Amino acid sequence: QLQLVESGGGLVQPGGSLRLSCAASGFTLDDYPVAWFRQAPGKEREGVSCIGANDGNTYYADSVKGRSTISRDNAKNTVYLQMNSLKPEDTGVYYCAADYPLFDQCVPRKEVYPYWGQGIQVTVSS
Numbered sequence: 001q002l003q004l005v006e007s008g009g010g011l012v013q014p015g016g017s018l019r020l021s022c023a024a025s026g027f028t029l030d031d032y033p034v035a036w037f038r039q040a041p042g043k044e045r046e047g048v049s050c051i052g053a054n055d056g057n058t059y060y061a062d063s064v065k066g067r068s069t070i071s072r073d074n075a076k077n078t079v080y081l082q083m084n085s086l087k088p089e090d091t092g093v094y095y096c097a098a099d100y101p102l103f104d105q106c107v108p109r110k111e112v113y114p115y116w117g118q119g120i121q122v123t124v125s126s
Contacts (some may be wrong), residue, residue, distance in 0.1 A: 003026055020081040022079045025077070028074075048061050056104035059106060094122050097110070
């Protein structure tokens with residue numbers, strides 16, 4: 001059974017860092033485009049970053065560009081999102097999602113992703 005599990009969230013002060021992990025089981029994550037989305041209270045779920053399959057493309061939303069890095073560790077079957085210089089507006093529930101392994105490119109649109117983790121809370125506050 002294909003499963004995604006996020007970890008690494010929590011409470012962090014403004015200016016701090018977090019590394020979110022998305023661990024996969026039941027399939028080889030490197031074959032799948034993977035994206036991170038976040039949803040703030042009362043807002044739509046938005047694409048934050050994504051990474052293509054097999055060393056494909058990467059994407060960062062303007063709101064996190066220059067502060068975040070998405071990467072894979074294929075030995076651990078995991079995708080990471082390193083987030084630095086965190087701001088209160090980064091607060092939300094973060095979800096990882098995997099697309100079908102049909103194309104190597106990723107896109108930051110939630111409608112195309114069939115597989116989702118349960119989400120993890122990130123709170124940036126002093």
